[in-house]
Amino acid sequence: MANDKSVAVLGVGMHPWGKWGKNFVEYGVAAARIALDDAGVEWKDIQYVAGADTIRNGYPGFIAGATFAQALGWTGAQVSSSYAACASGAAALANARAQILAGLVDVALVVGADTTPKGFFAPVGGDRKDDPDWLRFHLLGATNPTYFALYARRRMALYGATDQDFAQVKVKNALHGLNNPNARYRKEVTIDEVLASPMVADPLRLLEICATSDGGAAMVVCSMDYAKAHGYDKVVTVDAVTTVTPTFPNTVIEMPNFSTDSSKTVAQAGRTFRASIAHATYEQAGIGPEDVSLAEVYDLSSALELDWYEDIGLCGEGEAENLLRSGATTLGGRVPVNPSGGLACFGEAIPAQAIAQCCEVTWQLRGQATGRQVEGAKVGVTANQGLFGHGSSVLLSR
Amino acid sequence: MATKTQAAVDGFFDPAIPALLGTKCTQCATVFFPAEETSCRNPYCTATTFDHITLSTTGTIWSYTDAQYQPPPPFVPADPHVPFAIAAVELAEEGIVVLGQVAAGFGVADLAVGMQAELVAETLYSDDDTDYLVWKWRPVKEPANG
Numbered sequence: 001m002a003n004d005k006s007v008a009v010l011g012v013g014m015h016p017w018g019k020w021g022k023n024f025v026e027y028g029v030a031a032a033r034i035a036l037d038d039a040g041v042e043w044k045d046i047q048y049v050a051g052a053d054t055i056r057n058g059y060p061g062f063i064a065g066a067t068f069a070q071a072l073g074w075t076g077a078q079v080s081s082s083y084a085a086c087a088s089g090a091a092a093l094a095n096a097r098a099q100i101l102a103g104l105v106d107v108a109l110v111v112g113a114d115t116t117p118k119g120f121f122a123p124v125g126g127d128r129k130d131d132p133d134w135l136r137f138h139l140l141g142a143t144n145p146t147y148f149a150l151y152a153r154r155r156m157a158l159y160g161a162t163d164q165d166f167a168q169v170k171v172k173n174a175l176h177g178l179n180n181p182n183a184r185y186r187k188e189v190t191i192d193e194v195l196a197s198p199m200v201a202d203p204l205r206l207l208e209i210c211a212t213s214d215g216g217a218a219m220v221v222c223s224m225d226y227a228k229a230h231g232y233d234k235v236v237t238v239d240a241v242t243t244v245t246p247t248f249p250n251t252v253i254e255m256p257n258f259s260t261d262s263s264k265t266v267a268q269a270g271r272t273f274r275a276s277i278a279h280a281t282y283e284q285a286g287i288g289p290e291d292v293s294l295a296e297v298y299d300l301s302s303a304l305e306l307d308w309y310e311d312i313g314l315c316g317e318g319e320a321e322n323l324l325r326s327g328a329t330t331l332g333g334r335v336p337v338n339p340s341g342g343l344a345c346f347g348e349a350i351p352a353q354a355i356a357q358c359c360e361v362t363w364q365l366r367g368q369a370t371g372r373q374v375e376g377a378k379v380g381v382t383a384n385q386g387l388f389g390h391g392s393s394v395l396l397s398r
Numbered sequence: 399m400a401t402k403t404q405a406a407v408d409g410f411f412d413p414a415i416p417a418l419l420g421t422k423c424t425q426c427a428t429v430f431f432p433a434e435e436t437s438c439r440n441p442y443c444t445a446t447t448f449d450h451i452t453l454s455t456t457g458t459i460w461s462y463t464d465a466q467y468q469p470p471p472p473f474v475p476a477d478p479h480v481p482f483a484i485a486a487v488e489l490a491e492e493g494i495v496v497l498g499q500v501a502a503g504f505g506v507a508d509l510a511v512g513m514q515a516e517l518v519a520e521t522l523y524s525d526d527d528t529d530y531l532v533w534k535w536r537p538v539k540e541p542a543n544g
Contacts, residue, residue, distance in 0.1 A: 260494055
């Protein structure tokens, strides 16, 4: 379903997710080398490097594009470095795509990698009483799982979601990721095991909240003309990338804020911020959720995956539990969600994660997702949301 | 023993009332909490002047959870950590949902989506001579019959 705004994906690569404790640059370079090999493109021929930044690894992380370029060997390529929290990878891909579509470059490398601390993500240091991310920890003790749990509890109250539903999402994703060589957690779990894990933020338990991981992911993307001229046949294409902000008034409480906008003076948009993310992608690609073969969504918690079913249009509001229970989102079902295993099996490596979603969709569309293949996959969509209002969604097809 | 009390952070709430401190745009009347004092965030408004207001002190629980594990700094924990509940409360008049810890003594079992809650001031943490106060939400129980 390529269109006149499509770019070709020549290669993808990942460094396995884990808690390796090495420098993030190592993961990014490893992923880049795999993507370049997969593409059959030499590093010296890359004209543009789009890095996705990490904020927990000092200055090299803030200028990740240049950091990776230097590590691969300076070539004089154009460079950019993007930070958009969890959406950083999509922001980097959006940069590369825009450069290609503008005709400024033909072939680009997109890379993101992270080395993460153990435990809850904490705000960056200092006494910063004007930073909502600092204030929510200081005044409220509101961690990231606090927000995931607020959404989960609301699903239970409004739509009748149960503890078993949330656990079932984890069971499903654990099964999906069992044979994924890049996944950190490759172990089946049962509903009882999930429900027996310690409560972290009621109603969410330890096995329902994604961990923080080290990892790296990369893509080689190019113009359709470049792909054709170099003899690539039947390539995967990126048909849409969106990085939307919320629309005022944003009336759903969002990390890291401790209040919403007021709904009283401006009419609310027809859809919530999360729903607007994939909607913008479908609109750009000129297709709809009914055309999607699979989705990779940001399951920061098992319950949040259910919100995404509705937000990416796989079902109507309040219908996600039934969609899950029907088996439609499990491998073999109508539209498998997170066939990679999702964050449940990976944990979150922030700047790499949106790129990793695209890597998985690419493998699925090529029929290379051994052990977790969605049969006959033609279109895949990704969705993700970055702190402070960064949407991220990519639509790929073959 | 602490002898003084003060708000844990200036400008967010007045512990004496107690009430949250916000602003209202002088042109479009949009209410902001935390207070917006520089430039109106309604995209259709360019006002730069605001009236200072206090927000409603009761609302409806939009959702709730708790913190079974000790949050990282800059949270100042009790030693040992005492789990506490957190609620998101919708203020009808302002159309704003505000997060807050739930008052001491109340846990998730005492809460429900749609329940009323009222704002109280409680100690967030203390040092040698001062109790630092924060707003919290206290569930309002319907009076039990019989």
